Amino acid sequence: MGEVDAAFIQATEYRPKLAVVEADDIPLIDLSVLNSPDSPEPDATAIRPLIAEIGEACKNWGFFQVINHGVPLKPRQYLEIGARKFFALSKEEKKKVSRNEVNPLGYYDNEHTKNVRDWKEVFDFTVHNQTLITASHEPDDNELKEYINQWPDNSLELREECEHYAEEVQKLAYKFFIRLNHYPACPVPHLALGVGQHKDGVALAILAQDDVGGLEVKRKTDGEWIRVKPTHDAYVINVGDIIQVWSNDRYESVEHRAVVNSEKDRISIPFFFSPAHYTIVEPLEELINDQNPAKYKPYNWGEYFTNRIRSNFQKLDVENIQIYHFKLPDKFG
Ligand SMILES: O=C(O)CCC(=O)C(=O)O
Numbered sequence: 001m002g003e004v005d006a007a008f009i010q011a012t013e014y015r016p017k018l019a020v021v022e023a024d025d026i027p028l029i030d031l032s033v034l035n036s037p038d039s040p041e042p043d044a045t046a047i048r049p050l051i052a053e054i055g056e057a058c059k060n061w062g063f064f065q066v067i068n069h070g071v072p073l074k075p076r077q078y079l080e081i082g083a084r085k086f087f088a089l090s091k092e093e094k095k096k097v098s099r100n101e102v103n104p105l106g107y108y109d110n111e112h113t114k115n116v117r118d119w120k121e122v123f124d125f126t127v128h129n130q131t132l133i134t135a136s137h138e139p140d141d142n143e144l145k146e147y148i149n150q151w152p153d154n155s156l157e158l159r160e161e162c163e164h165y166a167e168e169v170q171k172l173a174y175k176f177f178i179r180l181n182h183y184p185a186c187p188v189p190h191l192a193l194g195v196g197q198h199k200d201g202v203a204l205a206i207l208a209q210d211d212v213g214g215l216e217v218k219r220k221t222d223g224e225w226i227r228v229k230p231t232h233d234a235y236v237i238n239v240g241d242i243i244q245v246w247s248n249d250r251y252e253s254v255e256h257r258a259v260v261n262s263e264k265d266r267i268s269i270p271f272f273f274s275p276a277h278y279t280i281v282e283p284l285e286e287l288i289n290d291q292n293p294a295k296y297k298p299y300n301w302g303e304y305f306t307n308r309i310r311s312n313f314q315k316l317d318v319e320n321i322q323i324y325h326f327k328l329p330d331k332f333g
């Protein structure tokens with residue numbers, strides 16, 4: 001295997017099959033009724049079929065793509081170019097904006113998913129230049145800290161490109177943070193993964209991917225890994241853990257991963273949507289009744305998130321925090 005660090009090598013059962021199963025069946029949803037120039041405020045009847053379509057996609061797949069979403073293409077294209085320029089800088093230059101124990105935003109090339117190193121480098125920033133978040137994952141520690149974006153200086157216009165994109169894409173959801181993912185070409189794509197299989201802990205993820213492709217979704221019906229076909233100017237949206245809890249398991253957060261390849265590098269830009277740090281996440285009251293009792297205990301989002309990033313940051317012996325840790329016993333057995 002020569003020069004590839006053993007930290008990147010997946011256990012046999014997690015290694016990707018490189019034969020691609022490309023899904024035509026991941027729902028492709030047209031959002032044009034929401035963006036009609038004639039009726040800026042679509043009425044409830046007009047959007048009812050769309051809501052049903054999204055509900056079905058969330059239930060059956062947990063994943064879908066959207067087109068005619070109203071987010072302009074230019075800022076996304078500029079940011080993709082800007083991301084490529086940034087990742088092409090020397091390690092030394094990129095490390096000037098490195099994430100560290102104090103500030104988890106910025107550049108990072110050592111992320112682990114389930115204790116195996118990901119074949120990627122990332123640049124994280126929050127939509128607001130300063131964001132308050134819970135400092136500690138300990139329940140009794142109420143201290144908050146401020147996340148501050150780190151921007152590379154010199155000639156790059158990365159800051160403007162990131163801010164401009166954030167302003168536009170947040171119209172599709174609300175806010176939190178955006179990641180620039182760079183997956184370099186990999187000499188051992190059958191042994192490593194760009195991101196190991198995982199679920200997103202946030203409420204919703206909205207991903208812009210370039211035309212190289214590599215995102216794979218675990219199909220709910222048979223557990224097969226399905227490649228999400230890059231579609232021009234589409235966004236891939238997936239349900240995260242918070243929606244699973246809010247919906248009391250009606251909409252499940254789905255496992256996914258990013259496969260790498262030996263020829264081309266790849267850029268993807270996920271936008272992670274989640275509530276404010278003080279939010280208590282629990283099944284929505286209106287969905288709960290005697291027949292359908294709450295399946296989760298309430299948890300604090302800020303503590304959960306801090307716990308998660310702590311375990312991404314250092315290789316821990318224990319599994320990181322998961323929503324099933326808050327699962328209540330099933331009353332109907
Ligand atoms: O790059 C991709 O296609 C997926 C990235 C992803 O799942 C993540 O960053 O959570």
Ligand SMILES: [Fe+2]
Binds near residue numbers: 198199
């Ligand atoms: Fe993800």
